[in-house]
Every structure is written in C-alpha cells, then in structure tokens.
Amino acid sequence: MTATAATAFSFVVGVPLAWLLARAPFRGRGLVRARVTLPVVLPPVVGGVALLLAFGRRGLVGKYLYEWTGLSLPFTTAGVIVAETFVAMPFLVVTVEGALRGMDRRLEDAAATLGASRLLVLPRVTLPAIAPSLVAGAVLTWARALGEFGATITFAGNFPGRTQTMPLAVYVALETDLDGAIALSLVLLVVSVAVLVLLRDRWLGGGAAA
Amino acid sequence: MSGLAAHVIATHGGFQLDVDVEAAPGEVLGILGPNGAGKTTLLRVLSGLTPLSEGRVELSGRVLDDPTADVFVPPERRPVGVVFQDYLLFPHLSVLENVAFSARARSVPKQKARRRATEWLDRLGVAELAGRRPTEPSGGQAQRVALARALAGDPGLVLLDEPLAALGAGTRLTVRTDLRRHLVGFGGPALLVTHDPIEAMVLADRLLVMDGGRAVQRGTPAEVEPDARAPTTWPGWSGSTSTAAPPVTAPSSWTAGACCTRPTSMPADRCSWPCGRRRWRCTRAGRRAARATCGGGPGRRPGAARGPGARAGRRVAIGAGRRDPGSGRGAGPGRRPRRVDLGEGPRARGLPDGLIRAGGYVRGVRRVAEVGAYGETHLDPTDGQQPWPRARHETLDLGSVQVHLGVGRGAAVHAEQQRTEDPSAAATSNPGSPIPSSS
16 A cells, blocks of 8 residues: 555654754754645645656656666656655654654653663654654554545556555546445545544543543 | 762853762762752753763763863763652653663663662562553652662762652652662762752751852751751740641841841851852851841841740740750740750661751750751842742651751751650660750
8 A cells, every 4th residue: 555655654754854853953944844844735736746847757856866767756656655755744744743842851861861872762762752643643644645636646647556546546436436436435434534533532632541 | 089079060051050069979968059059950960961061070080071181971871870850750661661771771681681670679669560650650659760760770879859859748758768768778979959958958968058050058967057047936836746847937036147248257158158249148157146247237136036935935945056055045944955965876766867967966845855956048038039948847757756847947957755755765865965854
C-alpha cells in the first residue's frame, strides 16, 4: 500500500525535520516551517501541479534527476508515494514538533546526568516521551495519505495497478460500477472511523484516559 | 583535595552566579537561599548541564570543568548523581528500569543492571515498587526512587534540588529523616539545595547561604542561623504538651535586621546579609542586643520585649541561639531554664540527628525541654525581595519527646517532654546538666 510507504517515508524525513524545527535554532526556521506546512493549506491539485513542475521530466529538479539517473517520478508508483508524502507529511511534522516543544526537557537533562549520551537520550528518553504524538502523527499521516486524491491524480496519474489509489479507484468505479464504488467507499469509511477510534483519547476527549 | 572544590562563575540569561563551593567527602552541604538566588543554576553547573563561563570545578582531584584549560566533561561522563526537584523519573519506564537506567546507559548487560537496581531499591526500602510505573508511587516513595536512581550510578557527588519540595507536609518529616540517613550512608560529598531553612538545618552539616548569585554566609547551621538576634516570644508554650505548634508572635523589637549601610563599628562578617543596594543587614556583634547595628537604628533592646510576657507568666522568652541559658531572664525564679546538653548520636535517643546537629541544647522548664533555639531567619519579610516563609512550625512526635521545629521570623526550635518521667530520662543521658525538677 502506497499510504504505508508514504507514512514510513514521512516518518524518516518528518521526525528529524520536526526535531530540527523544535530544537535547532537556525536562520530561516520560519521559512522551513512555512514550506513544510504549506501542503496543508494548498489545494492538493495545486500541490500536484507544483510537484509536476518540480519533479516532472522537464521540471526544475526532475530534469536533472532524469538526465543523471534516468529516473522519472511522475506517473509511477514512486510518484504516488512522493505525492502522498508531500501532502500528508505536515501532519506528522506539526504533531511531533508540538510534542517535542511541549515535553519536559529536564527529562533529557536527567538522562544526561545518568550517563546517557545525546545519541542515547533520543531513543531511550525523548522518543518514548513523545510516543503518543508519534503514533498520532503517523496515523494522521497514514489516513491522509490513504485518502489523497488531487495531488496523486495530477502528479502520478491514474493507472490501475500502478498509480491507482483507493480514492482514485472509487472515483473510477463510481462512473462504471456503482456497487464497487460503494464497497470501496465503505472500506475507506471503516478505516476512517477506526482512525478516529484510535485517536479518541487524544483529541476527542472521550473514553478512558489512555 | 578530595571532595568537591568549585569556583563557579556562570551567566544564565543576565543572571550572574559567582560562588565558591567546597564539600568534603561524607559532608552534606546545604545551599540555602530565596528563590532566584542561583541555587539551581549552581547545581546545573556542577552536573555539567550548564557550562562554566569562568572558574573551575574539581571533584576528587579530577577537573570537570575549567574554561581556561579548555576542559569540559559533559554531564553524561561526570560522576555526579542528581535528584531533581520533581524527581523527573522517566514515565515510560518502570521504577526498576528507572533505577537501572544509568547502568544501561553505560552498557551494563540488562540482567546485571536490573539486579543492581533491585539492590538499590531494596536498600532504600522501596523494592516492592520495582515493577510499577513511576507515576504511581507516593511522593515520598518517588523521592526514594529518585535517590536510588541517582546513587545507582555510583556517583562521586550527589546533588539534590529541593528534594522535599514536592512532598506534602505529612510525609515530609519522615522522608526528611530517611533522607538524612541515606545521605550519611552515601559517603561522598552531597549538595542539597533548598529554600527551606528547617530542611537545611536538619539535613546539612554545613550551610552556604546564597542570594543574588553570591554566597552571603557560610558555616554550620548553628553559626549561620542568626545568633539570637531577636527575642522571640511564644505565648503559652510553657508546660504545654499540645502537638499543635503554638502561635508565634513576631518580635516587635526586631532590630538586628534593620537594613542599613554598614556602620563602621560592625565587623564585616556580622553584616553579611545584603538587603538592598549597598545596604546590609547586620547581626549583633556580640552577646548583647542588636542595638549595635546601624548607628542607633530603630533599636529597642530585646530584653524589653521579652520582659512583660514573661512576667505575665504566660509567655516564656526563648532567647535563641547561644545565649547563656542560665541567664534566662524572662523565665522567673521558679522556672529558670537550665541547659541540658543532649550530646551527640545515640545518647540523645529519640531526637533526630539533624536536630542535635542543628546545634541544639535542651533546656528544661518544668516539664518542657527546649532544644536549641533559633531566632528568625535572615530576611525580613517586609523588605526582602523573596521572603522566606514566616515562622513555620512542624511538630515531630518522637514518642517521649515532642519537638517543635520552627523557622522563620520569630520562630524557635523546641522539644517538649511529654511525660513527667521523661526529663529524668533526658537528664540521665547527660547527668552533668540535669533538668530542674520543678515539676
């Protein structure tokens, strides 16, 4: 599933990015943050167009990528992942950055006085401390990636078996096979509800405290 | 030099800390001062969390931080154990894993680290908590877990930041006694930061009083606590066996602490408490009253305040500190207090170490014994920036003796014998100075 890959990709890129945004004081941090969160407000189709312009075979970056490596992202499965990551990663970055800022940094100090180097503090103290936010961010990212439509269809097209995602399939099915569309929609509905149930303690305030 | 020797100069956001700290192995140095005095920054510097800007930190002959020599040992490689203010136990680890953390961080195999951690929990009497989450134990238990965690790293220096601040009044007393015991058992130098003079008095061997990032007084608790600068009246305490701390009236003649420019007649070391720009608060120069201060400041003689209450028979003056008890001027003929030296350690059964170490002696007035007596602390709440709590009292019920600890303006330290036979018990602990059997 491309959504899972996109989530994994977001995780690998997004968590360090969130850490940078939360901790490292560097110039242009506001700019980077704006760039990261841009896809949240950008209409996905516009995002797709932007991706196409950037990574298309004649795009800003894609031109060199194609010339040097022969790789071309648009209209491939990898392109889907890139598109989904582009749109969904901000959810992870924003959530994790907030958690990093909110956590008690003195816990890291405490770990340091107990002999843990900074490399050890991150996996043993920092990440566990923000684990709920990591999970929440990942689930949100995954759900957003799963439901992604506009950027995917613009950037990666809609080839069954290669770049066709669930929402794209629903869209196609709606025109030809109503029952299939309803079935697929139900699957997505169930997934969405499952996500909400998973996150209910965090954001909906219901249920017992986790 | 073994132990800790540090000359600390550090800036922390416009605040400058400049203080010398020394602590011998086995010694508990209390760092006392109002909020914002730089106590916590000092601990951060010593643990390596904040680097020095100038100066030097040396522990057992090893230089830990010296900017001029370009030496800086990062916190994770310093042999320093820290008990943080609210313990900062890792919430995602069990109590056992918390204590095993330092060993794990030093790549000790898991089983061995756990075994050692279990030993530490056992030693501190909280072994039964091992499998729990650190959010579950009560404050007193969490404090012991935090101490176990700090000690498990086998540190050469232990730093405690307000170790009792997070505890409720009920548990504080027992935890305090325990803490003292564990600190004595530790063997290395220990620094204890507190803004609570009682805590400092009971737990520390020596005190360093800080204010505004500087050391303003040093010495044993008895020395640092003001030398009976002001008389204290404690209405109705005579003969009382009530467990409730009697109300305390602030002395009306509190002159010693008048804030003034230092008069030339006062030795510098008596005028050590800064209370404003170029203004100092002086303690009295000698045994006599505080009118020596500040070139005829608003001084009434302490005795004047003490008299009436005592004559009324309801108030007994507790001239604090080292005033010769025999001269217990306000106590009247029938109840002249005498001094009973409790001595040290086991001889003073029933009294916590700390109290005796706080320099106290017992005076018997009828069935009442008074242990030590301290005047108010250094800051006058009316013009101090961060006043320490006004007279605050705690009662320790030790079975045969009830001890009132009080610190703050107009407070004193007392022990009251509960039963009539107890004075003789106390007296036999030091036959040389019996409590008068006027009861």
